[in-house]
Amino acid sequence: MKPCATCGIQAGDGATRCRLCESPLGDAPAPAPMLVEGRYEVQSTLGRGQQGMVYLARDLGLGRLVALKVLHPAHAGISTAASRLQREAAALAAVRSDHVAQVYAFGAHRDTFFLAMEYVEGRNLDALVAEHAAHREFIPTHRGLTILRELADGLTSLHTAGIVHRDVKPSNVMIEQGTGRTVLLDLGLARSLVEPVDPRLSFVGTPAYMAPETILGEDASQIAGHTDVYSLACTAFELFTGEPPFSFGTIPETLAHQMWDAPPRLSSRRPELAFLDPVIERALCKDPNARYQTCAELIAAVDGVCAEWPRLQWSGDVDTLTEAPSLRLMVIDDDEVFSEFAAGACALALPGIALDLVCASSGLEALQSAALSRPDVVVLDYDMPLLDGLATLSYLRAMPGGHGSQVMLVSSNMRHLPKWRFAAMGVTDFLEKPVDLEEFADTLGDVAGRAFAHRSRFERARPP
Amino acid sequence: MGLIQARLESGLIPHRWGSEAVCSKVQLDEARASLQMRFLVVAPRRLDALRVALRTAPGDELARRDLQRLGHQLHGTAATVGFGDLGLLGGVVERAAAASPYGDDHHARAAAAVELIGEYLARARGELSPISLSDDPRFVALLCAVQ
Numbered sequence: 175m176k177p178c179a180t181c182g183i184q185a186g187d188g189a190t191r192c193r194l195c196e197s198p199l200g201d202a203p204a205p206a207p208m209l210v211e212g213r214y215e216v217q218s219t220l221g222r223g224q225q226g227m228v229y230l231a232r233d234l235g236l237g238r239l240v241a242l243k244v245l246h247p248a249h250a251g252i253s254t255a256a257s258r259l260q261r262e263a264a265a266l267a268a269v270r271s272d273h274v275a276q277v278y279a280f281g282a283h284r285d286t287f288f289l290a291m292e293y294v295e296g297r298n299l300d301a302l303v304a305e306h307a308a309h310r311e312f313i314p315t316h317r318g319l320t321i322l323r324e325l326a327d328g329l330t331s332l333h334t335a336g337i338v339h340r341d342v343k344p345s346n347v348m349i350e351q352g353t354g355r356t357v358l359l360d361l362g363l364a365r366s367l368v369e370p371v372d373p374r375l376s377f378v379g380t381p382a383y384m385a386p387e388t389i390l391g392e393d394a395s396q397i398a399g400h401t402d403v404y405s406l407a408c409t410a411f412e413l414f415t416g417e418p419p420f421s422f423g424t425i426p427e428t429l430a431h432q433m434w435d436a437p438p439r440l441s442s443r444r445p446e447l448a449f450l451d452p453v454i455e456r457a458l459c460k461d462p463n464a465r466y467q468t469c470a471e472l473i474a475a476v477d478g479v480c481a482e483w484p485r486l487q488w489s490g491d492v493d494t495l496t497e498a499p500s501l502r503l504m505v506i507d508d509d510e511v512f513s514e515f516a517a518g519a520c521a522l523a524l525p526g527i528a529l530d531l532v533c534a535s536s537g538l539e540a541l542q543s544a545a546l547s548r549p550d551v552v553v554l555d556y557d558m559p560l561l562d563g564l565a566t567l568s569y570l571r572a573m574p575g576g577h578g579s580q581v582m583l584v585s586s587n588m589r590h591l592p593k594w595r596f597a598a599m600g601v602t603d604f605l606e607k608p609v610d611l612e613e614f615a616d617t618l619g620d621v622a623g624r625a626f627a628h629r630s631r632f633e634r635a636r637p638p
Numbered sequence: 639m640g641l642i643q644a645r646l647e648s649g650l651i652p653h654r655w656g657s658e659a660v661c662s663k664v665q666l667d668e669a670r671a672s673l674q675m676r677f678l679v680v681a682p683r684r685l686d687a688l689r690v691a692l693r694t695a696p697g698d699e700l701a702r703r704d705l706q707r708l709g710h711q712l713h714g715t716a717a718t719v720g721f722g723d724l725g726l727l728g729g730v731v732e733r734a735a736a737a738s739p740y741g742d743d744h745h746a747r748a749a750a751a752v753e754l755i756g757e758y759l760a761r762a763r764g765e766l767s768p769i770s771l772s773d774d775p776r777f778v779a780l781l782c783a784v785q
Contacts, residue, residue, distance in 0.1 A: 511676065
């Protein structure tokens with residue numbers, strides 16, 4: 175039984191046409207791209223699960239890419255699968271957050287259902303954690319704290335909308351390419367806090383991140399925001415140490431550890447993070463009522479113990495920032511001649527564009543300026559005294575709206591540059607000094623184009 | 639340097655990115671010439687800074703680091719604006735000053751590179767354009783030494 179060449183759905187034995195896209199099966203010539211509801215043209219497969227497929231598709235009406243979840247036709251008649259997809263759509267539609275994937279549409283296609291949602295291009299957090307582990311390193315603590323804050327922000331939006339995610343884990347977290355924005359994905363297991371719960375369905379989630387009350391399943395009313403707090407703490411534990419608190423043995427063993435065993439202290443694996451021990455310990459309490467009840471409480475506790483971290487406070491006016499009509503471009507380089515070069519390239523790359531150009535000669539100077547007005551595009555030097563490019567970007571990303579900046583990294587030490595570290599901050603554009611002016615201008619044009627698209631997406635742009 | 643603020647006003651919005659050249663060859667050539675000129679204007683100040691750092695680098699850790707940083711800057715920027723050989727000399731200074739311990743041979747190499755940087759700049763400022771050092775045996779020897 176071969177899958178359909180167009181949509182990837184497994185065909186039934188003896189079928190001559192696909193049930194989902196009606197393409198001929200077998201050795202027929204390549205069929206036309208699948209079109210869902212007359213407007214979503216499937217381009218490729220992003221993933222496949224037991225119950226369906228996730229495609230990358232283009233919304234022909236609005237000209238943007240979307241992630242299209244389509245239930246396998248065999249599951250479409252099963253009420254739990256269809257209602258779960260519909261529940262995911264309804265849950266997401268009620269939420270407004272930069273850190274939760276947006277839903278665009280839910281509907282029927284042939285004899286099944288689909289969900290069109292925001293396509294977030296980037297890397298999963300679990301892949302980034304693994305990549306750091308492969309280099310015997312951790313995601314830098316400051317950056318990890320920002321990711322944690324953004325996740326908590328997304329979860330708070332969900333909880334405010336009356337929804338529990340129930341499957342918070344690193345593989346459901348995406349770090350967006352270009353911006354470094356943290357986005358929570360996959361609300362397939364989400365449920366409303368007010369709708370009655372079928373006890374048979376309360377045992378859901380991923381063992382290494384499941385809260386004890388989810389495992390017990392005795393009292394489904396116990397599943398609330400504090401359930402996600404527990405999973406968020408497991409995710410944070412993995413973010414900082416490379417592994418969740420309980421990740422060994424079989425599934426039953428892991429579940430038993432979640433139920434009965436005290437979690438290891440964060441400092442047992444990262445002694446320098448001992449100041450976070452009490453926060454993670456409380457968030458991982460077996461008794462849900464002893465935990466932080468909300469993600470906002472958890473983050474307030476994190477902020478409390480991180481007082482010694484140099485955190486930059488937002489001192490600008492968000493409304494003023496978001497209404498800015500021009501593209502704000504910041505060049506951060508301790509070499510004034512290179513800054514002039516970059517400024518010249520900006521004028522060449524973006525002719526006729528209203529630009530606010532800021533050149534900063536150090537990371538600190540850049541952050542002081544960014545605190546007043548967040549840049550859309552950053553040209554960042556890696557090798558700088560005191561605060562290098564990595565630390566500067568980590569602080570920038572931690573600022574409100576800091577995940578909106580598109581970053582282009584420039585270094586004369588590219589061979590020794592730890593690009594994988596920058597991946598955790600969404601950076602994908604690297605240029606090596608000496609850099610040709612035309613190449614620089616070309617790359618800057620691409621990056622600025624993405625910045626415009628980002629601003630449009632979040633309705634921050636106001637075309638002149 | 640401080641914050642440099644510039645505001646370029648226009649009423650247009652970009653309609654295409656990346657797929658076509660963003661500017662003409664004439665514009666690029668003009669921009670390169672302008673950048674080279676600006677580089678030649680600030681270069682003597684950099685040479686002075688290099689000489690000051692070089693003088694005290696052997697016994698002064700901060701000066702050695704400064705020398706390394708100044709070499710690093712020259713390495714990246716000079717070549718970026720078109721002074722390729724000058725950028726290579728900056729790289730020689732950077733690597734020599736990065737050596738730990740910073741011995742006499744490293745210092746001698748850095749000093750030879752700084753001297754050649756001075757000569758290069760004097761000639762380039764006279765000709766108002768980049769020059770080639772590929773026929774200069776001292777330049778070739780310095781590059782071979784750091785290979």
